[in-house]
Amino acid sequence: xxxxxxxxxxxxxxxxxxxxxILYFFYLIRGIFLSLLLAIVLAYLxxxxxxxxxxxxxxxxxxxLIVYAAMLIVVASLLLFGMPHIxxxxxxxxxxxxxxxxxxxxxxxxxxxxxARAGIPDAxxxxxxxxxxxxxxxxxxxxxxxxxxxxxxxxxxxxxxxAPIIAYxxxxxxxxxxxxxxxxxxxxxxxxxxxxxxxxSRIIDSFVRGYLLVSVITGxxxxxxxxxxxxxxxxxxxxxxxxTNLIPYFGPFIGAVPAITLAMLVSKWMVxxxxxxxxxxxxxxxxxxxxxxxx
Numbered sequence: 001x002x003x004x005x006x007x008x009x010x011x012x013x014x015x016x017x018x019x020x021x022i023l024y025f026f027y028l029i030r031g032i033f034l035s036l037l038l039a040i041v042l043a044y045l046x047x048x049x050x051x052x053x054x055x056x057x058x059x060x061x062x063x064x065l066i067v068y069a070a071m072l073i074v075v076a077s078l079l080l081f082g083m084p085h086i087x088x089x090x091x092x093x094x095x096x097x098x099x100x101x102x103x104x105x106x107x108x109x110x111x112x113x114x115x116a117r118a119g120i121p122d123a124x125x126x127x128x129x130x131x132x133x134x135x136x137x138x139x140x141x142x143x144x145x146x147x148x149x150x151x152x153x154x155x156x157x158x159x160x161x162x163a164p165i166i167a168y169x170x171x172x173x174x175x176x177x178x179x180x181x182x183x184x185x186x187x188x189x190x191x192x193x194x195x196x197x198x199x200x201s202r203i204i205d206s207f208v209r210g211y212l213l214v215s216v217i218t219g220x221x222x223x224x225x226x227x228x229x230x231x232x233x234x235x236x237x238x239x240x241x242x243x244t245n246l247i248p249y250f251g252p253f254i255g256a257v258p259a260i261t262l263a264m265l266v267s268k269w270m271v272x273x274x275x276x277x278x279x280x281x282x283x284x285x286x287x288x289x290x291x292x293x294x295x
Contacts, residue, residue, distance in 0.1 A: 032166075035159040039166035043174075044208045046071070050171060064171050068164070210293045215245040218252075218285050225277040226259060229270065233262065245285075252282050 046067050053063040185193050219242020226234035241255035256278040263274040 032159070032162060035162040035166055038159065038163035039170060041208055041212075042163055042167040043170045044205050045212070046167070047171065047174075047205070061172060064168060068168070207294065211246065214285060214290055214293055215242045217289055218242055218245045218255075218281060221281045221284070222255070222259075222278075225281060226274075229273050229277065231259065231262060231266075231270075231274070237262075252278070252285075 046064075049067045049070075050060070050063045053066055054060055058066070182190060182194065219238045222241035223234050223238025226237050231237065237259045240258055241252075244251040244255035247254060256275070259274050259278070260271060263270040
C-alpha cells in the first residue's frame with residue numbers, strides 16, 4: 001500500500017485552496033472586473049513615468065498626481081479634437097443602417113431577377129433562394145451588429161472612469177502590497193522569487209505597452225486605408241479594427257468583417273480592395289510592426 005505523502009499532498013491541497021480563493025475573488029468582483037483589468041493595464045503603462053518623476057525626489061503620491069494631470073491633458077485634448085468626429089460618425093451610423101438594409105434588399109432582388117431570366121430548374125432555384133435569403137439576413141445582422149457594438153461602448157463609461165481610480169491605489173500602495181506578499185516567502189528563497197517577479201513584471205510591462213502600441217498602429221493604418229478607398233465610417237472602422245486587434249488570433253478577422261460588409265454594398269471591386277487592404281495591413285503588422293515592437 002502506497003504511503004501518504006503529507007508534504008506533497010499538503011502542497012496540492014494548498015494550491016487547490018488558492019485557486020478556489022482566486023476564483024471566488026473574481027466572482028465577487030465580477031461587476032468591476034473590467035475596471036480592474038483596465039486599472040492593471042493603466043498601472044503598467046504609467047508606472048515607468050511615475051518612477052521617473054519619483055526619481056527626482058518627488059513623493060510618490062505627488063508623482064502619481066503629476067502623471068495623472070499630464071494624462072488628463074492628453075486625453076482632454078484628444079477628446080476635444082476627436083470627439084466631434086466620433087459623434088458625427090455615430091450619428092452617421094445610426095442614419096445609414098436603414099439605407100444599408102435597403103441596399104442589401106435591392107442587391108438580393110437584383111440577383112433574383114438575373115437568375116430568374118436564366119431558366120434555372122425549380123429545385124436549384126429553391127436552393128439559391130434559400131442562400132440569397134441567408135446572405136441577406138447575414139449582411140443585415142452584420143451591419144446592425146457593428147452599430148450595436150459601437151454604441152454599446154458608451155455603456156462602459158463607468159468602467160472606464162473607475163479604472164484610473166483603482167489604478168491610483170494600485171500605484172500608490174504597490175510597494176506595500178509587495179512587501180506584505182514578500183513576508184509569505186521563505187527567507188532562503190526570497191531573493192530568488194523577487195528576482196523572478198521583477199523579470200516577469202518587466203516582460204509583462206513591455207508586452208502590454210507593446211501590444212497596445214501595435215493595436216493603435218493597426219487602427220491608424222486601417223483608418224488611413226479606408227479613408228483612401230473612400231469608405232464611409234472610416235474612423236469607426238479604424239477604432240473597431242484597433243480594438244479587435246487586441247484579441248489574439250481571431251481579432252484581425254473580426255476587425256475586417258464590418259469593413260467588408262460595408263464594401264459589399266458599394267461594389268465587388270470595393271470588396272476586393274478592402275480585403276487586399278486588410279491583408280496588406282496584417283502582413284505589415286505581423287512581419288514588420290510586431291517584430292520591431294514586441295521582439
